[in-house]
Amino acid sequence: MIGSTSLELNGLxxxxxxxxxxxxxxxxxxxxxxxxxxxPNGAGKTTLFNVITGLTAATSGEVRWQGKTTAGLRPDQLxxxxxxxxxxxxxxxxxxxxxxxxxxxxxxxxxxxxxxLLAIMDLxxxxxxxxxxxxxxxxxxxxxxxxxxxxxxxxxxDEPAAGMNPVEKQKLQVLLNTIxxxxxxxxxxxxxHVPLMMKLCDRxxxxxxxxxxxxxxxxxxxxxxxxxxxxxxxxx
Amino acid sequence: xFDISLFVLMLLGALLALAVYLPLxxxxxxLATPGFYTIGGTVAALLSTTVPELGxxxxxxxxxxxxxxxxxxxxxxxxxxxxxxxxxxxLKGIYLAIATIALxxxxxxxxxxxxxxxxxxxxFAIPQPFEGPEGYAAAFAVLLGITAWxxxxxxxxxxxxxxxxxxxxELAARCMGxxxxxxxxxxxxxxxxxxAAAGVLAAHxxxxxxxxxxxxxxxxxxxxxxxxxxxxxxxxxxxxxxxLTALPELLRPIGxxxxxxxxxxxxxxxxxxxxxxxxxxxx
Ligand SMILES: Nc1ncnc2c1ncn2[C@@H]1O[C@H](COP(=O)(O)OP(=O)(O)OP(=O)(O)O)[C@@H](O)[C@H]1O
Ligand SMILES: [Mg+2]
Numbered sequence: 001m002i003g004s005t006s007l008e009l010n011g012l013x014x015x016x017x018x019x020x021x022x023x024x025x026x027x028x029x030x031x032x033x034x035x036x037x038x039x040p041n042g043a044g045k046t047t048l049f050n051v052i053t054g055l056t057a058a059t060s061g062e063v064r065w066q067g068k069t070t071a072g073l074r075p076d077q078l079x080x081x082x083x084x085x086x087x088x089x090x091x092x093x094x095x096x097x098x099x100x101x102x103x104x105x106x107x108x109x110x111x112x113x114x115x116x117l118l119a120i121m122d123l124x125x126x127x128x129x130x131x132x133x134x135x136x137x138x139x140x141x142x143x144x145x146x147x148x149x150x151x152x153x154x155x156x157x158d159e160p161a162a163g164m165n166p167v168e169k170q171k172l173q174v175l176l177n178t179i180x181x182x183x184x185x186x187x188x189x190x191x192x193h194v195p196l197m198m199k200l201c202d203r204x205x206x207x208x209x210x211x212x213x214x215x216x217x218x219x220x221x222x223x224x225x226x227x228x229x230x231x232x233x234x235x236x
Numbered sequence: 237x238f239d240i241s242l243f244v245l246m247l248l249g250a251l252l253a254l255a256v257y258l259p260l261x262x263x264x265x266x267l268a269t270p271g272f273y274t275i276g277g278t279v280a281a282l283l284s285t286t287v288p289e290l291g292x293x294x295x296x297x298x299x300x301x302x303x304x305x306x307x308x309x310x311x312x313x314x315x316x317x318x319x320x321x322x323x324x325x326x327l328k329g330i331y332l333a334i335a336t337i338a339l340x341x342x343x344x345x346x347x348x349x350x351x352x353x354x355x356x357x358x359x360f361a362i363p364q365p366f367e368g369p370e371g372y373a374a375a376f377a378v379l380l381g382i383t384a385w386x387x388x389x390x391x392x393x394x395x396x397x398x399x400x401x402x403x404x405x406e407l408a409a410r411c412m413g414x415x416x417x418x419x420x421x422x423x424x425x426x427x428x429x430x431x432a433a434a435g436v437l438a439a440h441x442x443x444x445x446x447x448x449x450x451x452x453x454x455x456x457x458x459x460x461x462x463x464x465x466x467x468x469x470x471x472x473x474x475x476x477x478x479x480l481t482a483l484p485e486l487l488r489p490i491g492x493x494x495x496x497x498x499x500x501x502x503x504x505x506x507x508x509x510x511x512x513x514x515x516x517x518x519x
Contacts, residue, residue: 053411095400104412105412
């Protein structure tokens with residue numbers, strides 16, 4: 001199956017009043033790849049995630065998932081179809097235990113699987129802890145494994161390395177490569193930390209003012225003059 | 237001396253508190269409980285006073301007839317709650333609270349203005365299935381027991397966990413596969429069923445029934461039960477309902493100041509005991 005199209009954007013646009021948040025995006029993800037999304041603040045990266053997960057409706061164009069349009073599907077339906085995500089500003093269920101967090105995502109009472117999943121993130125000792133009481137880095141990992149608990153085929157990560165130190169970023173890179181293989185995931189990742197993205201991603205797309213200004217391998221994108229001007233040129 | 241009638245009222249308070257608690261567990265502040273309670277009571281009052289066949293041959297009203305009333309009131313109210321809940325639960329926070337208050341108000345006016353439901357005077361001489369308050373205490377205790385058991389079970393079931401997730405972060409819950417619309421609707425319908433069942437028993441216990449049951453006071457009173465007791469676990473509302481029903485009776489000299497007591501509880505409760513009296517154990 002590797003190499004076939006999983007997610008496809010067809011002329012996708014989103015308008016918020018006078019603001020063109022996404023402008024005619026058209027590209028597709030190959031099954032099994034790690035696809036990076038970079039771009040300056042306000043470029044529309046999170047908005048794209050919101051459209052893919054059914055939180056925001058497209059103004060025109062469409063998202064196709066496994067060959068079918070996702071228009072009109074609710075977030076929970078898209079989740080059940082295999083699309084899971086994390087959030088830029090952490091959204092774990094902070095009043096609930098880590099095990100509860102996972103059981104909600106799994107939709108069942110399977111405590112053993114929940115603990116096994118926590119172990120992947122080195123959180124096995126925190127099972128009964130209230131999520132809100134965990135350290136920031138732990139909450140980030142909990143949110144990641146909560147997304148995994150929905151058994152996704154496509155994982156959307158919105159700035160997973162935000163607030164992490166270099167050691168943690170290194171670990172995250174290893175971890176993402178591991179879970180991609182273990183769970184046969186396609187990963188779409190937003191991240192500002194360019195060196196990490198260069199190492200991690202098979203392909204990158206660069207957004208600027210809602211438009212895709214470059215797409216290709218990390219090398220190709222890095223050398224693209226438009227990108228250097230819009231993004232990398234600014235001291236990154 | 238222990239007053240059994242007061243005990244019956246306390247059990248009724250606990251039941252209504254659980255009815256307020258269920259939607260709240262899913263983060264929905266619905267004040268419709270007295271409305272569904274009133275409908276349950278009205279069904280019981282109408283049936284038992286107008287259908288002679290239900291009366292039986294004994295001195296007391298047959299329990300099987302009370303059971304029949306329940307079997308009629310519960311599906312009726314469940315259907316109504318489903319139809320109302322679908323649109324109304326799209327509202328969030330305080331807007332939902334206001335809309336549900338309005339619904340109860342509409343119901344009250346409808347009942348008040350229709351002679352069918354006894355209009356302003358209400359329905360009188362509702363027959364008694366029990367000879368004294370002891371029987372009612374037992375009946376309410378059974379109903380409360382079943383309801384509390386169900387709520388307790390809910391806490392460890394996927395549905396209960398989904399409710400907690402919605403309350404914690406609805407958007408995240410939806411993205412994790414929780415059909416929040418469905419879960420909120422289930423909570424709302426279950427809440428209506430509890431209130432209606434309590435209403436059926438209450439109509440017999442009070443002997444008369446009128447639109448006055450569906451008052452704004454009642455909405456606030458039942459809310460106070462949950463605010464005082466806490467809404468994290470089922471035990472909170474039960475304790476809140478028991479205590480706050482008993483309190484004004486024990487403080488009878490203050491008379492109508494009772495509403496002020498409830499007001500103060502609602503005002504000061506969240507400030508001093510934000511999670512209510514009964515808090516969830518945390519690790
Ligand atoms: N619901 C909304 N209503 C109105 N405007 C919005 C909404 N969501 C996002 N925007 C605007 O759309 C633009 C794109 O926002 P978005 O969050 O997608 O950017 P981003 O690329 O994720 O930026 P960042 O790197 O800061 O996270 C911004 O100008 C933002 O203010
Ligand atoms: Mg963003």
